[in-house]
Amino acid sequence: MTDSTSQERFLQIGEAAERAQLTQRTLRYYEEKGLLAPPTRMEGGFRLYSPEDMERIERIRQLKELLGFSLAEIKEMLDAEDVRLQIRAGWRADADAAEKAEKLRRAREVTLHQIQLIDQKMAKMASMRDELAERIRKYDEWLLKHSEAAAANADAPQGEGTAAASS
């Protein structure tokens, strides 16, 4: 390691990949596909990922794993979203105000669409969860009925509640 002084801000591809739980190949591939903007480099050419880059990478993972989008779809969304960065990075009253507003509306639309999709998925997942819980109940019924022996129950799914965990 170059330095152990707590937190460094820029990561090279190795650590970046490790933290993001992806492979180096995958990161390069995302860059190649335009999902990630070419990150800054060291003189030698080594990639240096900024915290913003890391955020974006995490975003990609979420969109892919949670919502099941293809990389192409994700690219579109991120591109539309990028208006955010174009705003943060100073943008004065140089481009048409109308154009800005248009981009913002686009971004808003895309984001809203994602939310709606999440809602739909969550609804379906909830009802699927119910079905599964019902099945568990039936399994338990059968297991109790067909086994005279006594066995302590370990873990059963309760009615409502969500569990949160990172890694």
Added chain:
Amino acid sequence: MTDSTSQERFLQIGEAAERAQLTQRTLRYYEEKGLLAPPTRMEGGFRLYSPEDMERIERIRQLKELLGFSLAEIKEMLDAEDVRLQIRAGWRADADAAEKAEKLRRAREVTLHQIQLIDQKMAKMASMRDELAERIRKYDEWLLKHSEAAAANADAPQGEGTAAASS
């Protein structure tokens, strides 16, 4: 159409695929991969899908699209689950009672695992939803700030609540 008298019980591949929103190729592929048991056939060899088959097909879709499992994983789950059918279809006290119980426990375990996965996903999706809603708020802020003109708001995402819809 062969018959328009309300509901037929068995569908051939064309209608089956249409109703399931899949292609015929996909159904055959699933069969080929062991995800679907070989359905009954007409004399000529045409596949006839029973309502149970259709249910199973729907199950596969859910596991794939909602939870993002691979077909191989889905096969495993369905195989484990199949104890359900083995029960429904008369099974007397011929096989070891112990063996039955073991299979049931397996099935229960698999199902429980699915539930846990759903819970995890839903938790993550909920937090992602929050982030997105926050972004929408910022977009609206900017849009209002940078546009003096008045514009009625159409649809904004509220705090909690899930929307349900089938097709």
Added chain:
DNA sequence: TACCACATTGACGCGAACGTCAACGTTCAG
């Protein structure tokens, strides 16, 4: 200055999940 872990760019490979012919058989309405 030498070393070694780490990185870079090609380029080819690969499994999953189907798409897409081609050649041929089946059903059924007319």
Added chain:
DNA sequence: CTGAACGTTGACGTTCGCGTCAATGTGGTA
């Protein structure tokens, strides 16, 4: 009994999302 619609089995093709070399360059430590 004929024709159009529908289905069957191969078999090869395709896209996506990376994996896996190979040859070569970099960067910090000893």
